[in-house]
Amino acid sequence: xxxxxxxxxxxxxxxxxxxxxxxxxxxxxxxxxxxxxxxxxxxxxxxxxxxxxxxxxxxxxxxxxxxxxxxxxxxxxxxxxxxxxxxxxxxxxxxxxxxxxxxxxxxxxxxxxxxxxxxxxxxxxxxxxxxxxxxxxxxxxxxxxxxxxxxxxxxxxxxxxxxxxxxxxxxxxxxxxxxxxxxxxxxxxxxxxxxxxxxxxxxxxxxxxxxxxxxxxxxxxxxxxxxxxxxxxxxxxxxxxxxxxxxxxxxxxxxxx
Numbered sequence: 001x002x003x004x005x006x007x008x009x010x011x012x013x014x015x016x017x018x019x020x021x022x023x024x025x026x027x028x029x030x031x032x033x034x035x036x037x038x039x040x041x042x043x044x045x046x047x048x049x050x051x052x053x054x055x056x057x058x059x060x061x062x063x064x065x066x067x068x069x070x071x072x073x074x075x076x077x078x079x080x081x082x083x084x085x086x087x088x089x090x091x092x093x094x095x096x097x098x099x100x101x102x103x104x105x106x107x108x109x110x111x112x113x114x115x116x117x118x119x120x121x122x123x124x125x126x127x128x129x130x131x132x133x134x135x136x137x138x139x140x141x142x143x144x145x146x147x148x149x150x151x152x153x154x155x156x157x158x159x160x161x162x163x164x165x166x167x168x169x170x171x172x173x174x175x176x177x178x179x180x181x182x183x184x185x186x187x188x189x190x191x192x193x194x195x196x197x198x199x200x201x202x203x204x205x206x207x208x209x210x211x212x213x214x215x216x217x218x219x220x221x222x223x224x225x226x227x228x229x230x231x232x233x234x235x236x237x238x239x240x241x242x243x244x245x246x247x248x249x250x251x252x253x254x255x256x257x
Contacts, residue, residue, distance in 0.1 A: 002031035002167060005090035007081055007115060008068070010037065010047045017134075018126040019098035021250065023064070024090070024134040025124075029167035031064045034088060038080035040072050056217065058137040078114045085119060092146040092164070093123045097244055112244060114177045116225065116253040122160050126250045133219040133250060141165070145218040147180070147211050149223060151187055153224035158190040160254040161222045165193045172196045176218060180210045208242035215247050222252040 006022035019035070026033040035048055051066035071084035076217040085093065097112035116123035126132070133140050144161060148154035154177065161175070172195030177187065179202045192198055203210045215221050221243060243251055 002029055002092075003088065003090045004029075004031045005085055005088055005093045006033065006035045006110065007085075007093060007095035008035040008037040008048045009096065010039075010041065010044055012047065012049055014128055015049060015096060016054075017128070017132055018094055020095035020134050020137075021124060021126050021132065023051055023054055023066075024137050024139055025094070025164075025168060025172060026064055026066075027060075027062060027137060028139055029199045031091070031167070032067070034069055034090065035065045036069045036071060036081055036084045036088065037064075038071055038077040038084070040070065045070055055137070060137050078111055081111070081115065082118055085115070090121055092121060093119060094126065095123060096126050098126055098128050110244065114191065116244075116255075118256060121253070122164075123253045124250055125244050127244065127247055128145050130247060131219075139168055139170055141168075141170055141219050143176065143218045144173065145176045145178055145211070145215050145221045146205075147221070147223045148177045148187055149180070149207070149224075154187050155190055156254050156256055157252075158192055158222040159223045160252060162191055162193045164252070174199060176201050176214065177215050178211060180205065180207050187203060194226045208246070211243050212248075215249055217242075218249060220250055220252060221247055222254065224254045224256050 004022055004026045006019055015238060022033060033051060037044060045068050048068055051064050069084055071080055073083045074080045093115060095112045095115055097110050112125045146157045174197045175192055177198060177200045181204060
């Protein structure tokens with residue numbers, strides 16, 4: 001059975017939209033849903049959102065296997081969450097994040113970034129306040145943006161998108177392959193989902209800003225990430241991290257081996 005993990009927060013209002021994405025994807029793919037929370041605060045399990053509660057709000061008659069895991073092992077909550085997720089080995093992680101830029105982003109590390117960089121499975125990052133692709137339990141993915149920096153990253157992103165769509169049985173839509181700059185390489189035929197149309201869009205400018213601008217009229221961004229591999233990345237963030245904080249829609253980060 002497919003397992004979808006949700007990095008749960010005890011702040012219910014902030015966590016509702018990320019949890020709704022995890023729940024809707026689990027419903028569509030008939031997956032097991034596991035909410036993971038780091039810490040042992042009093043009554044924390046009762047404060048976390050539950051599947052039955054949200055399904056009632058959606059007037060949804062279905063049921064789903066939902067488990068809440070309260071995990072403690074380390075002083076740092078991110079390390080604790082990672083320890084639980086490595087034991088769980090989910091096929092997909094869903095996590096919310098706040099939009100932070102500049103000094104605020106540098107001084108306050110994002111949980112979403114740390115989880116996405118340290119897990120072998122794709123991570124769906126749902127920015128707080130961004131445009132969701134879930135409406136009362138229904139998935140709406142009609143247009144997906146795939147930044148195509150090089151053939152390897154483009155293929156990894158399209159592979160992950162195909163798996164996500166195949167599990168969810170969604171109708172065909174459109175994939176926009178974004179190539180930034182004149183030096184962007186030509187791409188081989190990519191493994192796009194059956195029936196989906198493909199449009200190639202070429203733009204100029206800084207990569208993260210170009211992706212964010214192109215994401216204004218899509219439902220999801222899917223991009224491969226290699227994590228931080230330079231001092232500059234550590235200081236201002238990788239392209240993927242910067243998109244996390246500026247994207248108007250959820251971002252699926254796909255790790256490259």
